[in-house]
Amino acid sequence: MTRAGTAYLVAAGLLSFTSLACRGSETDDAGTAAPDGSSGRAGGTVLVAAAASLTDVIADLADAFEAVEPDVRIEASLGGSSSLVVAIEEGAPVDVFASANEEVMDRLVDDGLASDPIVFATNELVLAVPSGAAGGEVTSIDDVGRDDLFIGACASQVPCGAYTDDLLSRAGVDAAFDTRDGDVRAVVTKLVEGELDAGFVYRSDVAAFDDELDVIELSDDLRVVARYPVAALAEAPNRDGATAFVEFLTTDAAREVLDAAGFGAP
Amino acid sequence: MTSPDHTRSSGRFRAGARRERPPAVLLVLAGLGSLLFFLPLVGLLGRVPWSDFIDLLGDEIVTEALRISLVTSLTAAALATVLGVPLAWVLSRVDFRGSSLVRAVVTLPMVLPPVVGGAALLFALGRRGVVGEWIDGATGFVFPFTIWGVILANTFVAMPFLVITVEGALNSVDRRHERAAASLGASQLTVFRRVTLPMIAPSLKAGVVLAWARAFGEFGATVTFAGNLEGRTQTLPLAIFVSLDADRDAAIVMSVLMVAVSVVVLVALRGRWWNRNPVTA
Secondary structure (H helix, E strand, O other): OHHHHHHHHHHHHHHHHHHHHHHHHHHHHHOOOOOOOOOOOOOEEEEEEEEHHHHHHHHHHHHHHHHHOOOEEEEEEEEOHHHHHHHHHOOOOOOEEEOOOHHHHHHHHHOOOEOOOEEEEEEEEEEEEEOHHHOOOOOOHHHHHOOOOOEEEEOOOOHHHHHHHHHHHHHOOOOOEEEEEOOHHHHHHHHHOOOOOEEEEEHHHHHHOOOOEEEEOOOHHHOOEEEEEEEEEOOOOOHHHHHHHHHHOOOHHHHHHHHHOOOEOO | OOOHHHHHHHHHHOOOOOOOOOOHHHHHHHHHHHHHHHHHHHHHHHOOOHHHHHHHHOOHHHHHHHHHHHHHHHHHHHHHHHHHHHHHHHHHHOOOOOHHHHHHHHOHHHHOOHHHHHHHHHHHHOOOOOOHHHHHHHHOOOOOOOHHHHHHHHHHHHHHHHHHHHHHHHHHOOHHHHHHHHHOOOOHHHHHHHHHHHHHHHHHHHHHHHHHHHHHOOOHHHHHHOOOOOOOOOOHHHHHHHHHHHOHHHHHHHHHHHHHHHHHHHHHHHHHHHOOOHHHO
16 A cells, blocks of 8 residues: 555656656657658647646556557646646646646636637546545545544645535535645545545546545535546647547547546546 | 845955956856846746735735744754754764765755655654554554644755754864863763854854755645645645645735745845854854
8 A cells, every 4th residue: 555655656756757858858849740751640749738637547548549649659747737727828838738627728718728628538526535444434424524533635726626615515514624735646645545534536536546445425416527628729839749639538449548547428 | 146245245255355356257157047046036026916915915824824834944943953963963973884874864855856755754654654653553643734744844854954064064173172172071062062063053053044944945745744734734835836726816925925034034144144253153
């Protein structure tokens, strides 16, 4: 359990770091579509800024895409949707933005930085607990109000936190939070390590840590579904590659990968 | 690019020395170097919503985060001093096997990404951590999600700066004064307190300031180890991070507040400490 957590942290750190590093050296050829005249119209590298909750699935999606479009390389930069938007607004050379939140995407569309977003996946906010001996304290939504337990969620300012607030107000529960983290992965880490007794995360996060986390099923009226829009960005350095990847996300091949990772169909 | 403070101190150092024009190549490189720091500051100040500045500063999120930041960073600096000075002394004065290993491990937080440092703290001192589980069982106390978790994370990342600075000073002081005191019958502890500490005072103060500054700006280890809750563990850097997207004006105002507090502290201490004759302190 501990090892998985460390490995994840190190991997996440390296992934976001290397993706940006690689990007720096490859920006030059990214804009030129298939200069070598090979099969596809798209080539070069596509930098995808993806919501933190897509961390595990994005690599699989990239592999599936690269199998279809061998001339294109996908690099992913992962973070909170809202932080990614800030980076895009400040001119980061991103090609595709996959958000965990439609509002944030709409902001980009309004500013003319993205157009025609497509919802390619959905996710669900769940109440997760450490499985096995570490868990067991929280059995219903009412338990998150207990002061003697450690309860976590995302900060209200980020999508998963806003969804949490929505769910709690509908449940009429006043949660005794011990942490409101800046992104969902920070909550997942603390759950996997058993530091939290329960936390609000996405169903896909639980799918990624199948052995370590369990879901406390909630009633249907408390369902909060997150929709994931994706769009090629107006200022994309690799416009063709960006369009090709966005189109790929609506194919059956992509659907299969998303299903396996716990993401629902739009 | 010279501030009045610099002009004054350099004037003081060069009092009586022959006036000579500094080499152009050094001036150009120094100018470029300082640009790296001035440009982001100018960029930040350019975004400040001055009309709402006071209102945003008075926001409870901001005042609470400032309070927690000051309390935790100052406590961490104090802890780093109390534990770090003896550690530096042992590393410098006591010959023991594995001292270079200890030195390497002590400075690890300087190279480790803070988030990884925070995770390592969780594995050791979290509720299910090797030591943390035992502490929880014995006392019921748990570090994560408390202000002590923030202080511990801050101390972890900040103390190496103090240890390195102080050890460097201990290695370079003239040992004859210590030997003289010892030969007159002073115990090792007395020599340390009455002779060594006064001699390294300027470096010690520099180390304390460095440690404080590092703790004040700490983000990664804190968010991983102690979490982020308004009024309990949310320091200014954490508050800035979560507001950066939803309320950028507030985030910028808090960033400026951090810059202001740091500049005031660093300039005040610099004026007070660095310009004095070190040995008579």
